[in-house]
């Protein structure tokens with residue numbers, strides 16, 4: 001039923017948080033990747049789940065329609081529809097899941113459920129026509145840093161992923177966002193901190209670094225140390241944040257990157273792996289990207305850094321993950337339901 005054409009064309013749908021995205025991948029090559037961001041959350045300083053699911057409901061049909069048109073294909077050509085089953089916001093996941101199930105049923109397409117975290121890592125395996133790119137060799141060590149997760153994983157040849165370390169409390173993206181909020185920066189704070197940090201002194205202030213065993217991370221202590229530092233300084237000078245914003249951002253960013261790189265270095269040393277990448281929204285951070293490039297030189301790593309548009313949430317990574325699952329014959333059926341806390345298997 002699913003393999004009557006030579007080409008394998010996968011439609012990917014991402015709706016785990018506040019971006020509605022659809023993408024088309026043909027035989028592993030990206031044909032289109034369309035995104036609708038939701039500005040509605042900005043004024044609330046964070047994603048409002050109820051508003052997110054309503055916006056997905058409005059966006060999903062035009063976004064899918066656009067992705068199909070831009071890819072220059074028709075719905076009949078699609079072999080399978082891949083969707084984010086989790087982790088994420090349940091109401092948001094429900095929109096993408098229900099849409100994909102309906103489409104697969106109506107058009108007799110394969111249905112493929114995708115883990116959002118795994119997909120961030122698979123973003124390294126997307127080919128694009130006209131672009132020279134290398135995909136990672138195996139085993140591949142990847143630092144997955146997003147708004148909700150911070151994990152160190154090893155991917156083997158069969159594309160199975162093993163988590164070897166993770167945060168015991170906040171994620172790195174959360175540390176960026178929460179500390180940014182304390183400085184009255186708009187949501188999401190990560191990109192704002194990144195921008196301001198470029199003009200600040202990373203050595204201006206020192207913040208607490210965690211002592212956590214093995215390959216695990218912790219970011220809640222940093223957030224608390226940042227909060228107390230600001231509170232104390234603001235008591236002495238109410239303009240402290242305003243007057244020192246760039247230095248605060250640069251110092252905060254440096255601390256987060258130091259914490260991330262220390263465990264990545266340890267993992268690289270202990271596993272002996274030299275094929276090393278970053279993935280997830282925080283991998284868009286310019287300081288983290290530079291730190292990776294420096295390590296390539298000083299530690300002999302071969303580093304893989306996704307393009308900006310493939311770092312943050314996007315459907316291209318869902319479509320490529322769907323393509324690889326399609327090749328393995330791993331399909332879902334109509335009983336599949338979203339899983340807001342779905343872990344990497």
Ligand code: KG4
Nearest residue numbers: 146147148173188190281282284285312313
């Ligand atoms: O992967 P992602 O788009 O969504 C989740 O699955 O969580 O990651 C979003 C996170 C947010 O915390 C955001 O602040 C952070 O990625 N982020 C950044 C940058 N761009 C996005 N953090 C630091 N620097 C950036 N340039």
Ligand code: ZN
Nearest residue numbers: 146281312313
């Ligand atoms: Zn994500």
